[in-house]
Amino acid sequence: MAKEKIKVEEKRALNKENFGKLYGIFKYLIPYKTKFVIGLVFLVLGSFLLLAFPFIAGKLIDVASGEGSWFLNDINSIALSLVVILFLQGVISFFRVYLFAQVSENAMADVRFDLYKKLLFLPITFYDRHRTGDLMSRMSSDVTLLQTTFSTTLAEVIRQIVTLVAGIIIIFVITPALSTFMIMTLPLIIIAAMIFGKKIRGLSRQSQDELANSSTIVEETLQSILAVKSFTNELFEKARYHKSLKRVVALALKTAAFRAGFISFIIFALFGGMVAILWYGALLLQRGEMTLGDLTSFAFYTAFIGGSIAGIGDLFGQVQRAIGASERILEIHDESSETEGTESQDLERFKGDLSFNEVEFQYPSRKDMPVLSGLTMHIEPGEKVAIVGKSGAGKSTIVHLLMRLYNEFNGHIKVDGQDIQSYDLSAFRKNIGIVPQEVILFGGSIRENIAYGKPNATQEEIDAAAQKAHALEFINSFPEGMDTIVGERGVKLSGGQRQRIAIARTILKDPAILILDEATSSLDAESEQQVQLALNELMKGRTTLIIAHRLATIKEVDRIYVIENGKIKESGAHKELIDNVKGTYHHLVNLQLVN
Numbered sequence: 001m002a003k004e005k006i007k008v009e010e011k012r013a014l015n016k017e018n019f020g021k022l023y024g025i026f027k028y029l030i031p032y033k034t035k036f037v038i039g040l041v042f043l044v045l046g047s048f049l050l051l052a053f054p055f056i057a058g059k060l061i062d063v064a065s066g067e068g069s070w071f072l073n074d075i076n077s078i079a080l081s082l083v084v085i086l087f088l089q090g091v092i093s094f095f096r097v098y099l100f101a102q103v104s105e106n107a108m109a110d111v112r113f114d115l116y117k118k119l120l121f122l123p124i125t126f127y128d129r130h131r132t133g134d135l136m137s138r139m140s141s142d143v144t145l146l147q148t149t150f151s152t153t154l155a156e157v158i159r160q161i162v163t164l165v166a167g168i169i170i171i172f173v174i175t176p177a178l179s180t181f182m183i184m185t186l187p188l189i190i191i192a193a194m195i196f197g198k199k200i201r202g203l204s205r206q207s208q209d210e211l212a213n214s215s216t217i218v219e220e221t222l223q224s225i226l227a228v229k230s231f232t233n234e235l236f237e238k239a240r241y242h243k244s245l246k247r248v249v250a251l252a253l254k255t256a257a258f259r260a261g262f263i264s265f266i267i268f269a270l271f272g273g274m275v276a277i278l279w280y281g282a283l284l285l286q287r288g289e290m291t292l293g294d295l296t297s298f299a300f301y302t303a304f305i306g307g308s309i310a311g312i313g314d315l316f317g318q319v320q321r322a323i324g325a326s327e328r329i330l331e332i333h334d335e336s337s338e339t340e341g342t343e344s345q346d347l348e349r350f351k352g353d354l355s356f357n358e359v360e361f362q363y364p365s366r367k368d369m370p371v372l373s374g375l376t377m378h379i380e381p382g383e384k385v386a387i388v389g390k391s392g393a394g395k396s397t398i399v400h401l402l403m404r405l406y407n408e409f410n411g412h413i414k415v416d417g418q419d420i421q422s423y424d425l426s427a428f429r430k431n432i433g434i435v436p437q438e439v440i441l442f443g444g445s446i447r448e449n450i451a452y453g454k455p456n457a458t459q460e461e462i463d464a465a466a467q468k469a470h471a472l473e474f475i476n477s478f479p480e481g482m483d484t485i486v487g488e489r490g491v492k493l494s495g496g497q498r499q500r501i502a503i504a505r506t507i508l509k510d511p512a513i514l515i516l517d518e519a520t521s522s523l524d525a526e527s528e529q530q531v532q533l534a535l536n537e538l539m540k541g542r543t544t545l546i547i548a549h550r551l552a553t554i555k556e557v558d559r560i561y562v563i564e565n566g567k568i569k570e571s572g573a574h575k576e577l578i579d580n581v582k583g584t585y586h587h588l589v590n591l592q593l594v595n
Contacts (some may be wrong), residue, residue, distance in 0.1 A: 025146055025326040028107040039099035043155055046092040047162040049085055051170065054304070056081050058297030096155065104151035112143055115329060121337040124405040125364050138332065142325035149322035157315045164308040167301045175290055175298045181280050182302065192269070196262040203255040210251055214244040338425060347427035350512035351416050352381040352543030359411035361397060371397045373566035384539060386546040386554035388588060389563035395547045399515050403432060433511030437518040439502040446475055447482040449501055453509035461508060469504035469534040471497070496531055503534045514544045551589055560585065
């Protein structure tokens with residue numbers, strides 16, 4: 001059974017190469033660099049202003065104990081200075097946060113727009129390799145993570161570094177002996193934290209993997225509940241899940257034991273270190289080598305420094321995740337687009353002459369499995385041609401190649417005597433219309449879905465297209481008429497109604513070449529009759545290529561091509577092929593009881 005693990009945010013090493021990937025996203029901030037720089041200035045000013053608070057607070061204690069200095073010797077003025085610092089800190093913080101929010105919101109909107117634009121113009125081979133859920137995650141989760149990085153994390157990293165460096169310098173200036181004693185206690189805590197942290201991260205990763213495995217068991221069981229019940233394997237699945245949960249619990253408890261040990265050590269080491277520092281500070285105070293105000297300032301600064309050390313580790317973790325997110329986004333930007341996203345060139349309407357000459361093709365994901373093997377056929381302008389064959393014979397592949405969804409093939413495909421690769425892609429596709437088996441409508445109104453074939457169409461043109469598609473009657477039966485919301489993927493409409501909306505959309509597009517890819521195969525008899533009337537209207541005056549399983553729908557076409565093993569096995573009119581009792585078409589017709 002396939003086991004799909006829960007996606008865990010990837011962390012990247014903080015090296016030059018990975019910071020370069022983050023810079024690839026950082027370039028989106030350049031249009032807003034003025035606000036970003038002003039925000040950085042406010043950030044640095046606010047950090048230094050906050051560092052003045054412990055120093056002045058210490059002087060307040062000194063003045064209260066009769067040891068004030070010549071410039072700070074009044075309790076009221078010192079208290080007022082502290083209030084002013086807090087007020088200025090609040091004002092600076094407001095502008096810093098607001099400026100960074102402006103920069104990050106606009107920059108990430110640009111990232112999302114560019115990413116969406118890139119996705120629109122990527123070839124179908126890209127979507128064969130990537131799942132929609134993963135791409136949506138890049139559009140939402142990854143960009144949101146980057147937004148947090150540029151609006152909050154980056155500012156916090158700078159602020160914590162400034163606080164850490166400046167704080168250490170200040171405590172060494174005002175209390176050198178006590179600061180030296182404190183620094184001597186840090187290596188033991190840091191080494192222990194690194195050892196415990198590495199072990200806990202490894203166990204956490206194992207625990208997540210095992211939890212993912214147990215979740216996969218539940219997902220597989222629920223998705224295949226009919227098979228489980230059919231084989232009466234409820235007890236087997238119960239035992240399988242119970243065994244997996246036992247492994248999850250065992251790993252979680254092992255991780256918890258290490259966490260508990262680490263927390264116990266940190267509590268002892270941290271508070272033990274504080275006791276040692278307080279003891280040494282009390283000795284210095286007793287000897288008169290430092291004042292009570294200096295000790296108070298030292299306590300404030302060490303609190304700031306400790307908070308910075310604790311915060312920087314988590315912030316660097318967020319930066320590492322942001323590098324991973326930027327890498328996943330830049331991977332999409334580095335993909336080759338099938339077009340550059342520019343306006344298509346004007347192209348004269350096709351006559352509709354189609355030819356396939358010795359076409360060979362295999363899908364990029366299955367290069368060892370040829371789909372078309374020397375396929376050759378010719379379709380005259382205005383002809384209605386059907387392609388039939390068993391599943392997997394290559395019928396839909398012919399459509400994919402004609403639409404230029406895949407370009408890596410051998411042989412030649414020509415339209416009006418010219419190789420299809422020589423045409424401007426957007427202009428080429430505007431000459432081709434397709435009505436698929438499974439119609440996907442957008443979640444808006446019926447009017448919007450029909451107008452998708454021609455966005456600048458007038459209401460009269462939309463109504464005329466709906467009339468030709470035999471859709472106007474049922475549309476007008478809805479209370480909202482053309483403004484009826486079809487729901488996500490058109491779920492509020494029946495299959496036949498969705499097909500007729502799709503046909504109206506294609507009529508409005510007015511293509512020279514029409515592709516009907518099993519357009520009626522999933523409909524009931526009544527809906528099929530209505531859709532077939534609409535299709536007859538749509539096929540008038542166009543070269544039409546019909547992919548069909550239900551052979552009763554293609555008896556009236558000009559020519560039928562029977563495809564087998566990627567080649568044309570037979571061709572001719574329905575009557576001609578049905579009379580060949582040893583032929584593949586005759587066999588397929590008999591299987592479907594078509595007379």
